Amino acid sequence: MKHEKAKKFGMVIDLDKCTGCGSCMVACMAENNVPFREDETDKLLSVAWMRVYKLTNGKPFPDADICYLPRPCQHCEGHHGHSPCVSVCPATATDYDTRTGIVSQIYARCFGCRYCMAACPYHVRLFNWYDPVWPDGMEQSLNPDVSVRMRGVVEKCSFCIQRYQMAKDRAYMEGREDIEEEDYQTACTQACPADAITFGDLNNPHHKVHQLARPDHRNGGKPRAKNLFRLLERLGTNPKVYYKSSREWVRNLGDNHDAIQEKA
Amino acid sequence: MKIDRRSFLSFTIGGAAGTALSPLPWKLTDDMAIWTQMWPWTPVPEKGEVTYVKSACTLCPGGCGISVRKVDDRIVKIEGLKGHPVNDGSLCILGLAGAQLLYGPRRVKAPMKKINGKFREVSWEQALDEISKTLADLRSKGEPHTVACIADSDRGTVPELLNRFLRVYGSRNFIRTPSIQDSYELTLNLMQGVRAMAGFDVNNADYVLSFGSGILDGWGSPVHMFKAHSLWREHGGKLIQIEPRLSSTAAKSDSWIPINPGTEGTLALGIAHVMIKESLYDNDFIDNYSTGFHEWKRHIIDGYNPEIVGKVTGVAPSTIVGLASSFARARKPLAVCGRGKGLTPGSLKEFMAVHTLNAMVGNIGKEGGIWAVPEPEYIEWPELEMDQTASIGTQQHRADGAGSSLYPQARYLLNRLPETMNASSTYKLIQVLFVAGANPVYSMPGSADIKEAFEKIPLVVSFSSYMDETAQMADLILPNHTFLERYEDVPAAAGYNRPVINLARPVVEPRFNTMHTGDVIIRLARALGGTIAKALPWESYEACLEEMMGDRWDTLVEEGYWTNTDFAAPQWSEAFETASGKFEFVNKEISSLARYSPVKPEGDEAAYPLILIPFDTMRLWNGYIGDPQFVIKSVPDTVLKKNDVLVEVNPATAKSIGLRDGAYAVLSTPKGKARVKVHFYEGVMPGLVALPRGLGHSAYENNLAGKGINFNELVGPFDDAATGHDAAWGIRAKLAKA
Amino acid sequence: MFPFSFEWIWDMVHMVFHGALWYALSIIGMGMTYCIIKAAYDSAQGSKGDHH
């Protein structure tokens, strides 16, 4: 079977546009069968693949400023696909696909050792501490394209892989060899009312993400575009989610390089 | 043969060896693991055919089009409708969680009657019978005007049916729940002489001056506003946010101007002052298409110089001058008004002050400006034929006092109703109350008074699909289908500058024994007979709707929405329907209203040294719909922790009271007391306490009920002197260690 | 764990890792087998403790 060129799906999130409204979080929950409990205020027990962080510049009134930062799985490539979480999983429940650049998580394989959670500096990996329960017929709105997780396994954002699978199905049905950019968009990208999220193939120069991020593949995928940054760039995780902000303090908070300057 | 211990041991070892060589242990181990992958108590959603149905979201006035993804007969997800003029494929957090409202446990599953304080299921016949008897009874007693209805809108076929039913029955008491729509309607009416909704051409504006409007917190049509904001970011448009708290809108703005709460109108007039002084206004518009400017100008020049305004508002005079200059010099400036999500009508004069800024830059009806969007004209019903009872009934005063000599301008004054009702203990002002698509017991300020008033009404009928606070207080619940199970027209999108009609349609069969409110009204009319039956002659609501839509019906069914793409605001020469035919800065009616002055918060400053203000966010809904599970889940732990709400306090203020971050405190106002937690926030002005709206429900699921405090329990309405609308934006408060 | 399982690759890491593992396991296994067989044999010879 012939192969298309390897893809590298990634995201650019424009923090100047993001209003922190939370649509991405709920779109993700609805798409991906994320469970809910009566009390979800303990965010350390809560499962939300997409989480919107509120960043503050630490200055007093009236110079205070805030910025929202949506954080899906960063789908780190690390070096040659050895992202922080992938290489630590003892049971090969998580993997990096060089054909798509997506870090997969297989719930049926995971036995819940949580080593990957310890490995991930972005806290994208979440454990099912509780049995998921859908009260009173609410299981009717579950999406059959995404497997429902059971208690005791780790889950995380998959870049809505089911949408990729279905986009390919449609393409095959229509006799196309490959999918178009708009055929595969994640739920959060689609829902974002501010159009702050752009999703596509970073390897494809025709895709918007590529044009926005202009990743320097020879330099670990670092963005060449102005005002773009990746979270914790220095760790060498080589993530595929790029952020854009015109505010310097936000860009500085994306990595720890200011921490040193401040402390020094 | 003697079996000794060793033989037995040997047998066991042989057995173990044999077992190890058989599939038994290995297959069992594997199957056990597979069992954990498909635990019987973990649901497995059924696969099926995927279809998308175009429909409309009715959960807020935003008017978004939705595309509902179905798998066979289940709704799996709600997404934005691509190509829809308002939301083009995107959707807000609440709309996305809409399926939870359909399938969630908050539904009322059948008509209910309260007997001895408990709801019992009754049949539709019985319920309708009971109501029609009561209604017939009242009519025979000549008291038809004691029937009232509260609805969330007065546009669209269902509200119009309710209104028509009420009128032909003999009552004027159709009451719309308050919002900034009230104030904007009056502003446009008084200054431009039109009866219209305010629409904002935000997509084309390049300098937006927002007087506390939560443009990115749910004001207007939320998704549309978000999209506009992103356009500004792309094209260099500016957003200036004036409000005392660093809201999401303020954070995304190019410039956040903290202001003493309640003085936004003063600042608007201060800006006007500078514009006048520096002649920074559109001469063509002022000279040729407006009247009263000079009279109005004198008043502004005298009272609102930057120094005075600076003192009142806390905004530096130089900033005021800067704002005036950049606003006036922008290519397409736009000033907007109405705090937060726009749920409080506010002070009319404040709206007018802001509107004059728009007039001075001549952006009325222009690209990037403020438009008067005419009311939808598709509902054309024959003149009512009223019988005598009805005629007499409709000559009575409205129960809420709207349109009375005291408040001649107001059309609806729901906020005044409790006071009026509670004042007299014997006189039955309202004997039957219908509530449709509204939850006033929760969402109106002064919850305690509202409850008291509701208790006095002999028959409260709720049409709610959900067991909300108002439904809990009702005597009868006639549950409507949810928006995913029914037809309904959504004739407008809040703050959108073009006419648009969306069509909600039954995406799935009704899950429960519910009935369309439109059908209920038609059936009630039929039961009452006479002129009433004649006024609502349709077979069913659906027939009525289809008839009203006429040629639009096919488009609506096909596309899910209808819009007039050719719509353009009229030229200035034809735009104004005032006596002068021009934009009127001052006229007789305007002059007769009380003069602008900042609304003071209720309470004694000495006893209550702080000021409590509410804030709105997209993640907390405080109108008819309370947060579904996904939405409340998205609320950050800096707002809600377990069942405690966190109030935002400036660290300096908190420390002066001796409160630490995260500490418990007692928040008290003249209206009530609540236990809260303190959250340090540098983005809130010292001296203020900010409390989110949308929490403190006593109804709905445990995901929402009992969590936090309802802001409305801590404030009361404060009547705007000009209109009688609620103009309260906060209340005096005290924060003390718990 | 075994060459026929899905996760197995014929590369250095697997061969070294599993090689070492199987090596250690075989030593333990073979050692125990030896001891047991020899003990059985010795017992059958009827010698008990007197070979010290």
Place this chain on the structure above:
Amino acid sequence: MSTEDEQAKAVSEDEISEIPETGSPEIGENEQDGSGAMIILFFILGFVASLIVGWIIFPKLLYSQKQQPVAFNHAMHNELVDEGCESCHFFREDGSYSGVPKLAQCIDCHEEVQGESEAEEYFVTEYVQKEREVPWLIYAKQPPCVFFSHVAHVKKGDMDCVTCHGNIGESESLRVYEENRISGYSRDIWGSNIGGFKKNSWDRMKMDDCAECHRKENVNQGSVQTEKGACFVCHR
């Protein structure tokens, strides 16, 4: 593991002083008797018994047998339709696969009883007329963690149905459906042979079987961990 000398000493003391007190000499005697044959016999007995249990009895206990709700004749239907399997098991426009036909499809032909078969009459009276969906049991049903794309195999991969499903299309009756009592899987996934051996490509439908073919055909062998198919090719 105490040191040997010590231990040896202790042991010899024991022997002298204590053997008479306990009953253990008996054992010693027996051993001496060398009824080795008995021991071996019992070993073999245990060995064979457990093999029988594991290979023959266990599979019978593990699977429950279920009859299909309606007797269906694939061979007969196959003769009547034009497009082979796809006449009833078709693809939707979006590339999804319809799977087992819904009642609505069957009604196209079976609104009324067509022939003389009892099964059909039963089907029409029990399901068509009562508008009940037929609860077919699906032999090849994969668990929810599997994303299996029929279109990728049939349209893109040009495979025929027989490769995975065998000759069910030529069968005149539906065989008994066997369900694993523990995991709930259809027996066809593991394969009818309890040892997991297979002769035909359709005898087993475990992950390794998918992987085997994918490797041969070089389908998306992009995994960093296994250098084989990436997980999300078939899972979700």
Place this chain on the structure above:
Amino acid sequence: MDTALIPKGVKRCPLPQFLAGLGAAHVVLLWGVFAMLLCWLKGLNQTNMNNAYGFAMWIWADRAVIALGGGAFFTGFLRYIVGKDKLKYIINYAVLIGFICYSSALLILAIDIGQPLRGWFIFWHANVHSMLTEVAFCLTAYFFVLCVEYLPLVLENRQIDKVPFFHNLTHNMHEIMAVFAATGAFLSFFHQGSLGGVAGVLFGRPFGFREHILIWPFTFFLFTWSAAACGPCFTILITKITEAIARKKLVKDDVIELLAKISGWMMLTYIIAKTIDTIYWAVVTAPSKGLALSHFYTNNALYGYWILILEVVICGWVPALILITDKGRKNQFTLWLAVILAVIGVSLNRWVMVLQVLAVPVMPFIKWVLYFPSWQEVATTILPVAYGVILIMISYRYLPIFPQEAELNPLEPPALPEDEPEAGEEAAQEAEVQEDQKTGEGDLQPAEA
């Protein structure tokens, strides 16, 4: 009643007293079993772990017990490979302690995973790049070795030994014990090391991350080294405690001193390496990830520089220096002090390398998260301690664990009816329970692999 089972030449307390002590330990054991069942049936929501603390007390306990159980492999290594013959007098006990530690570690792991019924995936679907896989394999294999080493000891029970087959088996196993010990040492080297690697490879967690030699981070070697250094200290400590409780000498001083001396030099070399590692990490590794040292030790309520000083100086350098001096080893007080400090030190190191790694916020806009174990976690962590006490009690009573005991405590022909060991035993139980709960943390700690 059970005199026939008690080794010849030694005195043990009366049976009722023994049973009473055993019962007391069982109460604690049952409490732990109850908590364990809760965790299995209701899931890990019974713990105070959360998405920030995927690893917590249990993993720490695991690493600590394995480090402390390191006495078994290292003593074995010294005895059989290096040829320190004198250590044969303490190796039985070292093996027993090791056995307890490792079986506890496996048990805790079985509770700790979210899907216990899928636990075997770690072997079957092994990902050889994962340090945890290496841990699991070596740990399990080494546990087999420990079983093999413990088995002859059990077979040496007076009654079992009478069976010729078992007697011969014991004999044969002793003959090739060196092979087993060598295999054990080999496996231990890797699993102790890979436990160190668990945190060391986390390049997303700068607190734990260390530079690599070949495929192994520095912590790999540090963990092995520290287990070899501190494991024997734990063996000494438990021996001393047992002696104190039994109120009699069980192992001669020269044996203890030899082990202490070797341990001391191991500790000294370890702590030098650790100090260098810490400095290199603070000056080179962490800053390259964008974090200053202060980031790891400030802005939170618990983790301060004190922890570094306590671990490296007080519980590292101090015991090392005590143990390398002849005086330090001979003085009972300093000996006790040194082994206790060493045990605390290695346990603390394991705590830091598990919990502080996770507590440190890596994204600049999030805060420290602190953690406190739930009672279920505490109970399940104490469970192995109770189990260890029980196993020690039974083994001590019925198995010839201390070859020198009879020689050191000759039985006087007319033995006094009530005798030291008995009273001793009872006190022993109590004290042991208590003590084990204290060092219990130690017990349960992560040892390095």
